[in-house]
Amino acid sequence: MRLPHTAGCRETETAPIGAALAVQDISKSFRIDRGQSLLALHGINFTATAGEFFAVVGPSGCGKSTLLRIIAGLESSDTGHVTIAGRTPAETTVDHQLGVAFQDHALLPWLSVADNIALPYRLAGLDPDRARVAALARLVGLADFVAARPRQLSGGMRQRVSIARAMVLKPVLLLLDEPFGALDLVTRRTLNLEMQKIWSALGTTAMLITHSVDEAVQFGNRVFVMAARPGRFFAEFPVPLPRPRDRAMMASALFIEIVQRIAQALDEATAASTGISSAS
Amino acid sequence: MTQTPAQGSWLRSLVGFALFFALWELAGRTGALGASFPALSEIATAFDTPTKRGLFSRSLAATGSSAAIAFAIGAAVAIALALIAAVQPRLEAGIDSLASSVYAIPAIAFGPILILVAGPETTPIVLGVLSAFFPIYGAFVSGLRFPPPACWDLAGALGVTPMRSFVLLKLPHAMPAFVDGLRLGAPGAILGVVLGEWFGAPRGLGVVIVGSMQNVKIPQLWAAALLTVAGALLAYFALSALHRLCVRRFAW
Numbered sequence: 001m002r003l004p005h006t007a008g009c010r011e012t013e014t015a016p017i018g019a020a021l022a023v024q025d026i027s028k029s030f031r032i033d034r035g036q037s038l039l040a041l042h043g044i045n046f047t048a049t050a051g052e053f054f055a056v057v058g059p060s061g062c063g064k065s066t067l068l069r070i071i072a073g074l075e076s077s078d079t080g081h082v083t084i085a086g087r088t089p090a091e092t093t094v095d096h097q098l099g100v101a102f103q104d105h106a107l108l109p110w111l112s113v114a115d116n117i118a119l120p121y122r123l124a125g126l127d128p129d130r131a132r133v134a135a136l137a138r139l140v141g142l143a144d145f146v147a148a149r150p151r152q153l154s155g156g157m158r159q160r161v162s163i164a165r166a167m168v169l170k171p172v173l174l175l176l177d178e179p180f181g182a183l184d185l186v187t188r189r190t191l192n193l194e195m196q197k198i199w200s201a202l203g204t205t206a207m208l209i210t211h212s213v214d215e216a217v218q219f220g221n222r223v224f225v226m227a228a229r230p231g232r233f234f235a236e237f238p239v240p241l242p243r244p245r246d247r248a249m250m251a252s253a254l255f256i257e258i259v260q261r262i263a264q265a266l267d268e269a270t271a272a273s274t275g276i277s278s279a280s
Numbered sequence: 281m282t283q284t285p286a287q288g289s290w291l292r293s294l295v296g297f298a299l300f301f302a303l304w305e306l307a308g309r310t311g312a313l314g315a316s317f318p319a320l321s322e323i324a325t326a327f328d329t330p331t332k333r334g335l336f337s338r339s340l341a342a343t344g345s346s347a348a349i350a351f352a353i354g355a356a357v358a359i360a361l362a363l364i365a366a367v368q369p370r371l372e373a374g375i376d377s378l379a380s381s382v383y384a385i386p387a388i389a390f391g392p393i394l395i396l397v398a399g400p401e402t403t404p405i406v407l408g409v410l411s412a413f414f415p416i417y418g419a420f421v422s423g424l425r426f427p428p429p430a431c432w433d434l435a436g437a438l439g440v441t442p443m444r445s446f447v448l449l450k451l452p453h454a455m456p457a458f459v460d461g462l463r464l465g466a467p468g469a470i471l472g473v474v475l476g477e478w479f480g481a482p483r484g485l486g487v488v489i490v491g492s493m494q495n496v497k498i499p500q501l502w503a504a505a506l507l508t509v510a511g512a513l514l515a516y517f518a519l520s521a522l523h524r525l526c527v528r529r530f531a532w
Contacts, residue, residue, distance in 0.1 A: 069433075072433075072436070072437045073436070073437065073439075074433055074436045074437060090439075092439075093436070093437060093438060093439030094439040095439070096438050096439055098437050098438065098439075099437075100433065100434060100437040100438075102430045102433065102434075104428070104429075104430040105430075106428060106430030106431045106433070106434050108431070108449070108452070108453075109529075109530060109531060109532050110452050110529050110530045119448075120438055122448055123434075123435060123438050123440040123444060123445065123448060123449075124438060124439075124440065125441075125444060150532075151532060169438075175437070
């Protein structure tokens with residue numbers, strides 16, 4: 001089944017276009033040396049409803065990015081399977097229904113901002129929808145920079161182009177692998193607020209990998225905490241906060257309480273991973 | 281009036297060259313470096329009659345046209361083999377070994393055999409091709425081999441066909457490396473052709489160099505050698521300008 005692409009981009013559209021995601025019993029190991037292998041992920045199970053935004057936090061090396069790569073079809077798992085609206089990642093990628101933004105923006109320096117946003121059309125062999133590209137450039141606040149080259153942009157602007165590019169084909173699932181990780185704090189906070197608006201406008205299912213608990217709570221309907229060795233889900237927290245989650249919301253007692261609970265779980269997950277207690 | 285950094289750099293280069301040529305002239309006139317090191321003004325006498333100028337223009341045309349043909353063939357072969365290695369990874373190791381083996385051929389030892397096998401007209405071109413081929417192949421294939429991983433992941437997550445991602449991502453990304461190979465290959469082609477002419481070609485700067493050496497025509501020998509070097513440097517700097525443009529467009 002091929003999911004339909006919708007022409008144009010209505011910035012106010014709210015009907016979810018996202019797909020339900022099911023991850024069942026995923027395990028993954030990597031061969032490291034002479035028959036030895038490292039179990040990177042073990043027994044990962046979760047589901048996400050269509051249009052949900054969920055975040056994953058965890059200590060370095062716990063397998064967050066590996067999990068994202070398996071969901072994106074960039075890596076295969078040893079056991080278990082992933083379904084996106086009932087289809088495998090490979091079937092979803094063949095229909096160009098995934099959007100991915102990495103910490104490395106991966107913009108092409110020889111293309112303008114508009115052509116970088118439109119790149120997925122060309123990669124997919126489709127005619128670019130110029131109206132949609134222009135609308136996305138407006139949505140990420142780069143309407144005046146569509147003719148600029150990436151090297152003429154700041155780090156935050158480049159990352160906005162990367163996010164617009166990830167969404168240009170109206171993906172049913174948006175995968176964000178620390179897209180704000182390389183940005184300074186001020187740019188990161190501004191972009192977080194903008195990203196929420198963008199996601200609300202598009203209504204796609206989204207997964208955010210981040211090291212920042214604040215960021216995870218700001219974005220997620222749920223936050224998963226992972227532990228390492230092997231990488232596994234350690235705890236899950238619902239985030240019952242209304243949207244938009246702006247700076248005032250982030251200063252609220254409930255937001256802070258949720259952040260503290262997740263941070264505590266993260267400390268416990270880190271201790272469970274390394275055997276070192278943060279209190280010691 | 282203040283100077284811009286670029287103007288200052290040009291001025292320093294001009295002063296440096298002027299000083300270098302003045303010292304050369306002085307060393308030649310005083311004989312400080314021996315009788316075989318002529319002054320620049322003495323080398324210029326190699327062009328002072330129409331007959332001498334005719335010799336050099338014919339030789340320059342012969343060497344230049346052979347070098348252009350050698351460069352074109354070397355680049356074409358390098359491009360073809362690099363593209364085959366990139367789209368057929370199973371052949372990559374074999375093509376790499378072949379390219380390295382060709383580069384390792386000692387031209388000096390191989391030249392006389394080539395004269396017998398390929399003939400005196402073709403030998404300079406063959407040696408020019410061998411000299412130009414490897415830098416172009418090596419640079420192009422390494423540019424194609426290492427696209428940014430995130431770009432590759434992006435293509436993977438979009439389910440892009442290998443050929444489309446090759447054309448849209450790998451090939452443009454490899455352009456600066458490719459032109460870098462061209463700028464190293466062009467002087468190589470000229471030097472390979474001149475070397476090939478030493479082995480008995482009917483005309484060319486290499487023939488003038490050998491003839492002048494055998495007949496102890498020191499200014500003519502220097503004039504031919506300097507023309508060869510000037511041709512190689514001209515090709516290098518012209519392609520360096522293209523490389524700068526390419527880097528500005530295709531690289532970060």
